[in-house]
Amino acid sequence: MSVVGLDIGNQSCYIAVARGGGIETIANEYSDRLTPSIVSFGEKQRIIGTAAKTQVISNAKNTVTNFKKLLAQQYSNPCVQLEKKWLPYELQELEDHSVGIKLQYLNQPTVMRPEQILAMLLTKLKQSTEAGLGTKVVDCVISVPQYFTDAERRAVLTASSIAGLNCMKVMNDSTAVSLAYGIYKQDLPTPEEKPRNVVFVDMGNSSLQTSVCAFNKGKLRVLATCSDAMIGGRDFDRLIAEHFASEFKTKYKIDVKSKIRPWLRLQQECEKLKKLMSANSVKIPLNIECLMNDIDVTGKLQRSEFEDMASPLFDRIETVLRQLLEQSKLKLDDIYSVEIVGGSTRVPAVKDIIQKIFKKDCSTTLNQDEAVARGCALQCAMLSPTFRVREFSTTDLLPYTINLEWPTDEDEEPGSAEIFPQFHAVPFSKMLTFYRKEAFELQATYTKTNNFNYHDLNIGKFKILNVKPAFDGECSKVKVKVRIDGHGIFTVSSASMMEKLAPSEEAADEADKKESETPMETDQETAAANTEEKPANETASETPPTPASTEEESMNVDDASQPNGEQAPSGDAAKDDGKKEEAKKEVKKKKKTTKQHDLAIESLVHEPPSSILTEFCETEFKMQANDKLERDKSHARNNVEEYVYEMRGKIYEQLEKFIKEDDRTQFSKLLDDTENWLYEDGEDVEKNIYIKKLEELKKHGDPVVMRYKESIDRPDAFEMLGKTLIHYNKILDSYKKGDELYNHIEKSEMSKVEDKIKEKTKWRDENWNKQNQVPMTENPVVTVSQIHQETGLLKAVCEPIVTKSKPKPKEEPPKDKEKEKTEESGENTPEVKMEDGTSVDPSAQEKPAADDPDVKMDLD
Incomplete structure (x- = not known):
């Protein structure tokens, strides 16, 4: 089973896999760890990744770049309109008001959604991974920016499904980085000690993400996050390109921005210039041949000049870092270190800002490019049953506040409640209680904040079906479970109706109970009501409604005490365990008055049908x-x-x-x-x-x-045959001379060896002479394979005969036991001759038989 982590960046991607030796980064077919996030469409086929990078300028209108910002966005979103300014390809508003990309594929106009483009990139990464691992890839963990909304996260899952991947988790970039940092640390404080607080700053091509994490042995907890989705390394590139475009307009009388190709070429060269300025403080030259109208352009820029131009961008970076420090509520002394990742953190001015705010040197413990992919691979290994990973729990945060709204009477305002506040722990579940007579709808939305850069606040609508009033016409009690899952996606996971039983139904239920002779089950909500006790972790958005005001709502949070949705007893609840047990016993004696029914849920979210x-x-x-x-x-x-x-x-x-x-x-x-x-x-x-x-x-x-190869290999083949013949001839001569090594072989068998040697010697000589008479331009008389075949036949006959082992000598008959004993004792017993001429063994007469009547015995 494969364990893969995918870091999908706006400009480039990385693949990491978990193996027995640890985490490794997979290279593509060009032996490059980095795969550009580019998909190009041509007249015959599409090109993805490294090969597509060559099409960015030559096929600009059909080469899709920087599409990550378009995922699950509405065309009218101001961010999309701002992005549209810089894109070489055309965008189009679709029927559902989402973004479409206009392209030419196979000489036919077509419109692709950003989710489809992402799926194509994932397919390419999947193929590269399978080629590197030599096995099929299905399961993976994919990284997304921490500021991604519910719709964008669903779009990533949709793209992975199109690509044939099972995305086990959509993981925040900053969380993946912190996991890659903390899981290998052996010196983390114990859970009882004060945690180690680490700041992570990740600035890539298109965004800035920051977070503060608290580490203890075996776990990490994200304390705060702050990001700016509209600032990154490409903004520095564009700023430099704008500077030179203005300079060339004055110096060479050309407007580079008026045409796509020269403008893209200039941006590419400015990116290289930016990287050179990060390592050098002197003026760096810029030279481009035939940029526009066959004009060669030159220019120079120094790091200090660039920093003056980019001061507004650096101010935005500083603002984000200060907000992070404020939201974390930590003092500078509480911060252990500041880890930087992402390509744009290599800019010296960015490092200076980080050091200025946190009063600490920037630490580069992690691989700045591959840290996110490695963290995703570690998370995938934790979720996979194939690998056994050191236990390390992760508690993430929700970036935005989520509200829930529901309709009420026409005379009243719609009901609403803040379900999950900003920086709430993820994953998490809550149980809400409503009183309704018919089906109703819940709408989840985000709360507009300063760092929320999206036009659409809607998350989705969830309709609770099959709700009906109680037998007496009153409202039924409906319990709805809402959840933020491991992907960071909001869902209404389940709904159930607590139906009151009519008196006849109660009697029938009682009869069924007596027949089955099983103890009666009691609903937990009824038990709580009868004992007049409320769980310590239960809260209410409004006062529980009376029959006269059935449209009012109450919200019971049954499992909100743990990040994983499990309920933990509070202090008061633990003290009253005895009372609760007594209350349960009393409740068991009472008749069951309610029955629970699961309700269907109809969801309308940002997902394609x-x-x-x-x-x-x-x-x-x-x-x-x-x-x-x-x-x-x-x-x-x-x-x-x-x-x-x-x-x-x-x-x-x-x-x-x-x-x-x-x-x-x-x-x-x-x-x-x-x-x-x-x-x-x-x-x-x-x-x-x-x-x-x-x-x-x-x-x-x-x-x-063939004739050429035969002429090269034929002499060696004949030489091998000749050596084999010489070897068996020597053995034959030794046999004829009476050599002890071969005297056990029968003469008839050695005759076979002799005949075979003569036969193959004759064959070799004849074919050698024939081949020497054939011109090199003609096909050979004898081929190398035939020579090898004759050599094999010679060995097949001779080798078993000449290597025949000698027979083992015959074993001697066993000696008499008494003689063996005598020989072992080393004594020589003389033979005694009798008068009649017979010989007697004296040792046989030393011990008379026990039943001899003439034997005398001494008794003590």
Whole structure:
């Protein structure tokens, strides 16, 4: 099972994977860890990643860059209109008022959504990961900026679904960085001690994100976050480009901004200049050939001049950092260190601002480019059952306040409540209680704040269905569970109705209970009402309604005491455990008066319908199939072109001796004709036509190449056969001389060896002489494979015979046991001869038999 973390940046992406040795960063097919966030559309196929970077200028209107800011946005959003100014491609408002990107694909006009573009980029990253790991990739964790809204997070999940990925978690960039920092620290304070507070500053290509995290052993807690979604490294690039565009207008009388290509070229060069200024304080030259109207331009800029121009941008950075310090409510002495990540934090002026505010040197413990991807891979490993990771809990924060609204009577204002305040812990669940007679709708919205840069405050609408009044006409009690899940997405996860039972239903329920003879279950809400006790963590938005005012609402927070949604007993509740147990016993004796029913929920959120999502998936599948077809076609065409260039040179060089003059002239003409065909009629044909062309060329070229290779390898093959014959001849001579090593082999078997040696010697000599008489321009009489085959046959017959092992000597019969004992004791017993001439062993008479009647025994 793969464990992958994906850092999707506005300008570039990184892939990290968890392996047995730790976290590794995967390189793409160009051996580059960085993959540009670019998708280019051409006449035949689309190009993604590094290859698409070459299309940014040459195919500007069909190359999509900086699309991350367009995800799940309305076309009328001021941020979208501001972004539109800088984009080389066209945007279009769709029917649902979202953003569409106008492109030309396969010579046909088309409109793509930003979610589809992101899915294409994810598909490319998935392919790069599978190529690097050699296995299929499905599960992953994807990073997003901490300021992303509910709609943008849902858009990332939609894109991952289109790409065929299972996004296990949408993780904030700053949280991923803090996880990558803290999980390897062995010296963190224990949970009982004061936490270690660390500031993280992440400034990338398009945004600034900051956070303060408190670390203890085995856990981290995000204390505060602050960000600016509209400032990043690209703003510095544009500022420098504006400066030189103004200078060139005066100096060379050209308006660079009037045309797309020179303007994009200037921005690319200004980005390089910015990086050089970060490492040098002297004036850095800018030289661009034929920028516009065949005019070569030059200019110079010094770091101090750049810092003066960018002072308004630096002031915005300073404001964000001061807000972070204020929201965290920490003193400077409480901060342990300041960690910086992101490419734009390398700008010296940005480092100076950070040091000025926090009074600490910037720490670069983390990899500034890959820290986010590594943190995502660690989170994916924690969520995966394949890996065992050190326990490290993470508590994130909600960036914006979430309100919930619901309709009431026409005479009254709609009800509303602040469900999740800003910087609330994530994930989290709350249980709300409503009193209703019919289906009703809840609407979730964000609260407009200074750092909320979005036009649309709506999160979604959730309709609670199948609500009906009680049997007596009163309102039914409806419990609704709302949740901020691990992705940071707001949902109404469940709803249930507490239906009052009529007296007849109560009797029926009592009869059923007696028949089953099982203890009666009592609803927890009824138990709480009967005991007149309220849980310590229960709050109410309004006074619980009476029958006369059924439209009023009450909100019970049943599981809001823990970040994971689990209820923990408070101090008062723990003290009254005994009372509650007694109350439960009393309640069990009472009849059940309510029954719980699960209710259906209809959600209207920022997600495409299933039919549209299916259409997106089909479109992506067709594009992938077309890309593969074009790659295969291009590969086949390249094979033909490569063969033409390779053989045209070789037939006049190393292959010259192995081809006749007439054949060489004919083959050379065929190669020239094929080359001309490739750049004319054969520039874009079907794959099988290229394959047939290559086969036709190889009919002429392969025999020549074969003759050349045979001439190189044939002497070695004959030499190996000769050495084998000499080896067996030596063994045969030793056998004839009576060598003990081989005297156990039968003569008939050695005769087989001798016959086989004569046979293969004769074959070698004959074929060697025949081959020497054949010209090099003709096919060989004997091939290297045939020589190897004859050598193998020789070994197959001779080797088992000459390596036959000697038979083992026969074993001697076992000696008499008594003799063995005598030999072991080392005694020599003399043989005694009797008068009748028989011999007797004296040792056999030393011990008379026990049943002999003449034996005398001494008894003590």
